[in-house]
Amino acid sequence: AIQMTQSPSSLSASVGDRVTITCRASQGILNYLGWYQQKPGKAPELLISAASGLQSGVPSRFSGSGSGTDFTLTISSLQPEDFATYYCLQDYNYPWTFGQGTKVEIK
């Protein structure tokens, strides 16, 4: 199975900060990578698909980039509602696999 390694596993940041989360695949996955946001007690929500495709309704401060094995989720100016856990998911090869998550906390 393809291993998805996210870093960092957690971070503390302030409102207005620029935040970058990375996800590395153990083998090339082209652009078959999505990013999800999960708040406590809630189901995940899709932010980015196909590595860089912003989903309808998702604020433009979120962006994704990368291809092959290295991917990045960037929040350009962190807002209070962005404090959550973020997961990457590869849907290139079975079994589809998630990263271990990055928890974004308030500094």
Add this chain to the structure above:
Amino acid sequence: QVQLVQSGAEVKKPGASVKVSCKASGYTFTAYAIHWVRQAPGQSLEWMGWINPGNVNTKYSQKFQGRVTITTDTSATTAYMELVSLRSEDTAVYYCARYYGSGFDPWGQGTLVTVSA
């Protein structure tokens, strides 16, 4: 609006089975695959498998092969995930999600399955 509504929480004993439902509305049920993902307490997400309601083709993670069955009732626009031979490690929130475009959207609200003697 497009939504997936799952059945309620379950408590099961080790060795039992559980069947979770996922009722879809707001879109053509047979047009998009339904996937199942689980999340153990405090852990990441784990993909289990999917079904194409249009032709009932399925694909399961090898980890769950032989223990999980995903089915649909197209007349009820409902998908089901049955997991047998439950053990304590199966305690988790189970989610269904529609695969739309290139991602899971939307997700069901989740169903907590607790396995305890």
